[in-house]
Amino acid sequence: MATPVYIRMRQSIRVSTNHVVRVKDVAKVAGSSSYKQILENMAIYNIEEKDKNIVVIDVHPLIELILQRFPHIELEILGPNQCVVHVDKKQAKNPSLILISAIWVLLFIGAAMTIMNFHYDVSMEAVQQKLHFMLTGEKKEHPLWIQVPYSIGLGLGMILFFNHWFHKKFNEEPNPMEVEVFKYQEDLDHYVAINENKVEQDEDH
Structure with a gap:
């Protein structure tokens, strides 16, 4: 048997x-x-x-x-x-501190511009001013008691959403970036495997 x-x-x-x-x-x-x-x-x-x-x-x-x-x-x-x-093929090298700093500044500026443009599109400042007027009955151009906690909450929300604080993770769940990288790698491997089979079939013919 x-x-x-x-x-x-x-x-x-x-x-x-x-x-x-x-x-x-x-x-x-x-x-x-x-x-x-x-x-x-x-x-x-x-x-x-x-x-x-x-x-x-x-x-x-x-x-x-x-x-x-x-x-x-x-x-x-x-x-x-x-x-x-x-x-x-290449051994891993320690990344350059200057390169990391440049990338960090670039991403920071890009993220800040994205957030500001979004708030401008939805008229967030006007919404906060109207909310201040509804709660206090006073008109104020910069209601800081709303804007400051909102800004802090926005940052904390991003940290919780991405489930990362530097190298520390709050739980074992993957963050959205890790999921997208995994899906991209999976699609890439699938494409390479299919393309390799097509090449072999063409060579056989």
């Missing part, structure tokens, strides 16, 4: 140059313990300098490699059919 082995391909991984990609890097293996360790350590691909920053590992060469060594194994493939390997 054939021994069942279950393989679930990972969506994507990150490796360095000259890294030997093994089964355990691109997939999770479940099955008999006598085969699991051997299968996990089987080499699939060697990342070289000539490789670009993205390499797609397809499940079909993986199946052929395993069946050549263990033809009696019954393979069950779960999940995606490709694993996108991101190759980190």
Whole structure:
């Protein structure tokens, strides 16, 4: 009777140059313990300098490699059919303090201009003046007792919305920026996997 082995391909991984990609890097293996360790350590691909920053590992060469060594194994493939390997060619360097400061100032000015233009479009100053008149019966050009708490609350609301205070998170939920980055990376990996299959089909023809 054939021994069942279950393989679930990972969506994507990150490796360095000259890294030997093994089964355990691109997939999770479940099955008999006598085969699991051997299968996990089987080499699939060697990342070289000539490789670009993205390499797609397809499940079909993986199946052929395993069946050549263990033809009696019954393979069950779960999940995606490709694993996108991101190759980190350059070592991470400490970012420049000047560059970080310049980006921070640019983002700060851009965010401030966005908030001010929004408040101008919705006539927030006039709304606050009218609110002051409704509550006190007096007309005042700058009702600071409304404007100052509103400004502080706006900043605190942004901090709570993005769930971050420098490196500290208030809870384990991902913030909207992390979700958008995750969705972008997922779409990018999906596109690369599909495009790789199209290239292989064109080469076959």
